[in-house]
Amino acid sequence: MGDLLGVAVLGAGHMGADHIRRVDQVVSGARVVAVADPDTDRAKEAVAGLDAVTVHEDAVAALDAAGVEAVLIASPGPAHEEALLAAFARGLPVLCEKPMVPDSTGALRVVEAEARLGRRLAQIGFMRRYDAEYQRLKSLLDSGQLGRPLMLHCTHRNVSSPPYFTSAMLIDSSVSHEIDAARWLLGQELTAVTVLSPRSSANAPEGLLDPQLVLFETDGGALVDVEVFVNCGFGYQVRCEAVCESGSARIGDDHTMVVTTRGSTHEDVPLDYLVRFADAYDREVQSWVDATRQGLVTGPSVWDGYASSAVAEAGVRALDSGGRVAVELAPRPDLYGNVSR
Numbered sequence: 001m002g003d004l005l006g007v008a009v010l011g012a013g014h015m016g017a018d019h020i021r022r023v024d025q026v027v028s029g030a031r032v033v034a035v036a037d038p039d040t041d042r043a044k045e046a047v048a049g050l051d052a053v054t055v056h057e058d059a060v061a062a063l064d065a066a067g068v069e070a071v072l073i074a075s076p077g078p079a080h081e082e083a084l085l086a087a088f089a090r091g092l093p094v095l096c097e098k099p100m101v102p103d104s105t106g107a108l109r110v111v112e113a114e115a116r117l118g119r120r121l122a123q124i125g126f127m128r129r130y131d132a133e134y135q136r137l138k139s140l141l142d143s144g145q146l147g148r149p150l151m152l153h154c155t156h157r158n159v160s161s162p163p164y165f166t167s168a169m170l171i172d173s174s175v176s177h178e179i180d181a182a183r184w185l186l187g188q189e190l191t192a193v194t195v196l197s198p199r200s201s202a203n204a205p206e207g208l209l210d211p212q213l214v215l216f217e218t219d220g221g222a223l224v225d226v227e228v229f230v231n232c233g234f235g236y237q238v239r240c241e242a243v244c245e246s247g248s249a250r251i252g253d254d255h256t257m258v259v260t261t262r263g264s265t266h267e268d269v270p271l272d273y274l275v276r277f278a279d280a281y282d283r284e285v286q287s288w289v290d291a292t293r294q295g296l297v298t299g300p301s302v303w304d305g306y307a308s309s310a311v312a313e314a315g316v317r318a319l320d321s322g323g324r325v326a327v328e329l330a331p332r333p334d335l336y337g338n339v340s341r
């Protein structure tokens with residue numbers, strides 16, 4: 001490894017371009033050496049001004065480019081499995097955006113491929129685990145000061161959804177974050193899902209079931225409810241309140257300045273995740289680079305990616321059927337220890 005970890009970024013869209021900027025300008029210890037996107041103009045635009053970066057139409061070709069020592073996958077979810085397996089075949093460490101692989105069968109193939117290697121190579125991009133507010137909530141719950149957690153009430157609102165968004169993606173793309181956060185905060189697996197949807201908002205694209213109310217049960221006897229509303233129009237709002245036996249704790253309102261002038265109080269609301277979770281993405285990628293340079297893999301594992309996909313898949317079935325759907329998880333390979341903590 002040279003002085004700087006050579007990173008290939010796959011996908012130069014909204015997230016990929018932001019991660020390219022982050023690796024180039026924010027994070028220490030790494031540099032972008034290759035970028036792949038079938039839309040090569042988009043890739044070229046994302047690397048404009050960077051030195052010595054090769055641009056590729058094909059993701060797998062980028063992994064074989066000169067200087068590549070690690071891979072950051074920011075292509076759409078359905079492209080992740082092929083990229084992860086190609087990285088594993090080359091022994092390359094990976095940071096893969098969520099959802100790891102949207103369908104649980106493909107996600108399990110990734111778990112099995114890494115387990116066959118006998119060592120972890122991939123970290124999954126559940127960046128909320130790197131957010132200061134989520135970390136404070138996790139420490140408080142772990143301390144036991146509030147007693148046993150009974151319920152998590154979560155809100156996940158986006159101003160608008162991308163044009164390709166489907167009713168299933170509210171669950172397997174958006175709520176995938178709450179699924180991971182709940183497993184991590186509670187140290188419990190989610191075991192069953194029920195989904196209800198009210199009349200769709202007039203602001204939602206025709207046919208999109210938006211908002212939805214998703215209710216999870218856990219193997220520790222807790223309940224987790226999530227309001228997901230991806231065309232709310234008014235702001236990016238992500239909140240979580242833990243209700244425990246002897247107290248409650250709420251996060252999600254603490255990241256902005258509150259200005260009071262005569263007779264009114266004003267608070268800015270972020271408009272998207274790149275603003276709300278900017279620090280979390282920075283910490284996530286820095287932590288991945290630091291660990292990779294030491295030959296370590298930390299952070300959410302491919303098992304966490306698989307569990308999130310399996311729970312989300314049950315959620316999509318619950319949405320379609322209107323009933324309660326149990327989550328079926330495959331046996332967890334020893335490589336991944338206990339429930340994500």
Ligand SMILES: NC(=O)C1=CN([C@@H]2O[C@H](COP(=O)(O)OP(=O)(O)OC[C@H]3O[C@@H](n4cnc5c(N)ncnc54)[C@H](O)[C@@H]3O)[C@@H](O)[C@H]2O)C=CC1
Nearest residue numbers: 010011012013014015037039059074075077079097098099
């Ligand atoms: N952690 C987070 O908060 C967020 C994560 N994401 C995740 O990031 C990933 C990318 O999402 P966006 O950037 O919003 O999508 P996007 O649609 O803006 O960009 C995706 C890019 O990937 C390219 N692409 C398509 N197939 C490819 C392949 N096989 N190899 C390489 N590039 C390919 C497309 O041409 C496009 O430029 C998704 O997995 C998404 O769920 C997205 C937004 C926020």
Ligand SMILES: O=C1[C@@H](O)[C@H](O)[C@@H](O)[C@H](O)[C@H]1O
Nearest residue numbers: 098158173174175177230273
């Ligand atoms: O991951 C993300 C997007 O893919 C998803 O579409 C949004 O709903 C989330 O807020 C964002 O964090």
